[in-house]
Amino acid sequence: MSTVIPPPAAATKDIPTYHQVPETSFDLDWADLATLKLDEFDQPGGKEQLAKQLFDAIQNIGFFYITNFGLSQEDVDRQFSIGNEIFKLPTDEKLKYRADLEQGGYNGYKPMGLREIVPGVYDNTEIYNIPKFTPEYERAHPDIVNNNRPVIESFARHIHDEIVRKLLILLAIILELPEDYLLKVHRYDEKSDCHLRYMKYHRRSDEENAKADGVWSKGHTDFGSLTLLFRQPVSALQVRTPEGDWKWVKPYPGSITVNLADTLQFITNGFLKSSIHRVVLPPPDQRDVDRLGVLYFVRPEDNLELRPVGSEVLRRLGYDQTSNNSALGITAGDWVRARVAKGVARSKIGDQPIIGGVVAKYYD
Numbered sequence: 001m002s003t004v005i006p007p008p009a010a011a012t013k014d015i016p017t018y019h020q021v022p023e024t025s026f027d028l029d030w031a032d033l034a035t036l037k038l039d040e041f042d043q044p045g046g047k048e049q050l051a052k053q054l055f056d057a058i059q060n061i062g063f064f065y066i067t068n069f070g071l072s073q074e075d076v077d078r079q080f081s082i083g084n085e086i087f088k089l090p091t092d093e094k095l096k097y098r099a100d101l102e103q104g105g106y107n108g109y110k111p112m113g114l115r116e117i118v119p120g121v122y123d124n125t126e127i128y129n130i131p132k133f134t135p136e137y138e139r140a141h142p143d144i145v146n147n148n149r150p151v152i153e154s155f156a157r158h159i160h161d162e163i164v165r166k167l168l169i170l171l172a173i174i175l176e177l178p179e180d181y182l183l184k185v186h187r188y189d190e191k192s193d194c195h196l197r198y199m200k201y202h203r204r205s206d207e208e209n210a211k212a213d214g215v216w217s218k219g220h221t222d223f224g225s226l227t228l229l230f231r232q233p234v235s236a237l238q239v240r241t242p243e244g245d246w247k248w249v250k251p252y253p254g255s256i257t258v259n260l261a262d263t264l265q266f267i268t269n270g271f272l273k274s275s276i277h278r279v280v281l282p283p284p285d286q287r288d289v290d291r292l293g294v295l296y297f298v299r300p301e302d303n304l305e306l307r308p309v310g311s312e313v314l315r316r317l318g319y320d321q322t323s324n325n326s327a328l329g330i331t332a333g334d335w336v337r338a339r340v341a342k343g344v345a346r347s348k349i350g351d352q353p354i355i356g357g358v359v360a361k362y363y364d
């Protein structure tokens, strides 16, 4: 399906152009991640080649980059400007759209400071989540969102129709399942908590950074199927290697960072790994800026039971035993909502019971 991007003049109403901050000049301990050029997908043999590349890439860390995904930097920056404007609104105005987090609802506004990171230090993150553009998810939004709805909707639909579709096909090929196997449980018109997210991490004082040991968001896995993180020039995201080391994720121009999340791990008995990541204090030359992000969270349809798929690959590679943290009998919708509700005020590390005795782990 093709996406119509409105012409720039009509696209972003009354919003200043967004300029990305320069990258850090520090040579950090960067993670070595594979890059998939998504435009190869439609070339002869392209998707098989990409699936092979992805198979190798996800053996250790469920993180990789994609490029050539059909959105220009201008399209992406327009979303950064919309996010920027939303967070500039007065708190009272933003709170009119507060998400029902305590009940596991994540659409709308999450104010900063709900979650205690270490005793006395609270999170510095504001979030505005926009659900799928289907009638059942219609909800009130600030004018900045309403006035720019066409450009937000076409951006979100391009992600779903062109980017997520290809990634789900590649994963089905890896699992030697019919190519549309995962697409059938990720239909746009069905209920699921997929959302486009604007996110802002506010800079912290030295004192707070010292107290929280530089951790802004504890090591965690994401809840759904895939997370797409548009290029975020302020370095702060780290991934955890199987050896337990933290490596920085470099913001390559024109890339999206993608990570696999919980539900894929459940339905593959742990073969596809829900990757552990955290957000920390940026390097010294980027510490004085607030860190703005644009992300897309992909979640399976609410009523998908998280039962492992019957895949020859899992049998061959020894992932055919139900793992001891299996989510049999739990649906994707229940899992996601329970994780949101349990995550609102969490501050502990280690195993956290989520639902039906199944745990999620948090790391320092």
Ligand SMILES: O=C(O)CCC(=O)C(=O)O
Binding pocket: 199, 222, 229, 232, 236, 237, 277, 278, 279, 293
């Ligand atoms: O801001 C980032 O780089 C990552 C955010 C994240 O991990 C999340 O929101 O789940």
Ligand SMILES: [Fe+2]
Binding pocket: 220, 221, 222, 277
């Ligand atoms: Fe995350």
